[in-house]
Amino acid sequence: AQSVTQLGSHVSVSEGALVLLRCNYSSSVPPYLFWYVQYPNQGLQLLLKYTTGATLVKGINGFEAEFKKSETSFHLTKPSAHMSDAAEYFCAVSFSSASKIIFGSGTRLSIRP
Amino acid sequence: KAGVTQTPRYLIKTRGQQVTLSCSPISGHRSVSWYQQTPGQGLQFLFEYFSETQRNKGNFPGRFSGRQFSNSRSEMNVSTLELGDSALYLCASSLAGGTGVGEQFFGPGTRLTVL
Numbered sequence: 001a002q003s004v005t006q007l008g009s010h011v012s013v014s015e016g017a018l019v020l021l022r023c024n025y026s027s028s029v030p031p032y033l034f035w036y037v038q039y040p041n042q043g044l045q046l047l048l049k050y051t052t053g054a055t056l057v058k059g060i061n062g063f064e065a066e067f068k069k070s071e072t073s074f075h076l077t078k079p080s081a082h083m084s085d086a087a088e089y090f091c092a093v094s095f096s097s098a099s100k101i102i103f104g105s106g107t108r109l110s111i112r113p
Numbered sequence: 114k115a116g117v118t119q120t121p122r123y124l125i126k127t128r129g130q131q132v133t134l135s136c137s138p139i140s141g142h143r144s145v146s147w148y149q150q151t152p153g154q155g156l157q158f159l160f161e162y163f164s165e166t167q168r169n170k171g172n173f174p175g176r177f178s179g180r181q182f183s184n185s186r187s188e189m190n191v192s193t194l195e196l197g198d199s200a201l202y203l204c205a206s207s208l209a210g211g212t213g214v215g216e217q218f219f220g221p222g223t224r225l226t227v228l
Contacts, residue, residue, distance in 0.1 A: 036219075043117070043203055043219030044156075090156060100146070100169040101217065103156040 002027045004093045006104035014112045019063075019078040021107050023091030026072065033074040034092040034101070035065055044090060050074065061085070086111045115139065117206050117220035125226045131192040134223045138185050138206030144168075145187040146217065147179060150201040159202075162187055191225075199227045 007022040025031055032051050036044040048059025055067040065076045074091060091104040118137045126132050138145050146169075147159040158171040162181035181187045185206075191198055201224050205217040 041221075043221050044205070044217075045219070046216045049216065100158050100161060100171070102158075103148075105155045 002031075002093065002095055002102060004091055004102055004104040006089075006091050006107050008107055009105065010108045010110065012110040012112060013081050015083055016080050019076070019081045019085065019109065021076040021089050021091075021109065023065075023074045023076065023104060024072055025074065025091075025093045027093065027095060029095050032094045033065075033067060034094075035059065035063070035074075035076050036090045036092060036103075037061075038088045038090065038106075040087075047076070047089075081109075081111050083111050083113070085109060117204060117218050119202075119204050119220040119223050121223060122221065123224045123226075125228060126194050127228050128194055128196060130194050131190065132194060132225060134189045134191075134202055134204075134225075136187045136189070136204030136206075136220060138187070138204075139208075139218055142206035142208050142218070143185055144207040145181055145185065146205045146207070147187070147189050148203040148205065149173075150203055150222070151199075156203075159189065194227045196227050198225065200225060 003026045005024045034049045035047040037047050038044045047063050048057045050057045050067045058064045063078045065074050067074050088106045088108050090106050092101045094101045120135045144163045146161040149157045160167055160179050161169040165181045176192045179189045201222045203222045204220045207217050
């Protein structure tokens, strides 16, 4: 069965440090992969997506993610964390034009001053 | 271009009552999906409507139902409310023909509290 796993329900980094949020998926067919961010009391906003083509995907707010088929991973990174990056981040996967999106359990990112 | 709107934003109900939530997608979007978000269960898919037809369904009891109108607006209904139905209900719309392609745009959610 297709699934997505986010490692670490809570990640804390210092301001200016590297942000790394981990996501692994399970799939028998090529996936579409997404990262969403949710700020308090708001809906989800798409950060970036991978469909086909280049495996390194750049998104908004300086985030990027790399699709690694051999590792079935789609980790999210940002070189230097800002206080405004504090939020919950969701990795998501889907598999066809008519399939539903499957979301991971989310990772709450905290930024220390 | 207006985003996805959800009404009401906050709702308080008592056990046994029913509730209807509304979602207006972005103009031109034909797919609307509903999600339930709780601290314990995270984000869970309820159902997706495309061109007034339910195309995908999550694992929720029959008390949860929805529909989509010809203008793509969607409603979600929960009957016989239980305490465990307290959650943030999110609606998302998509331009593409399926949730698996293209970006989903989320509304701000409806916060439902069941007492």
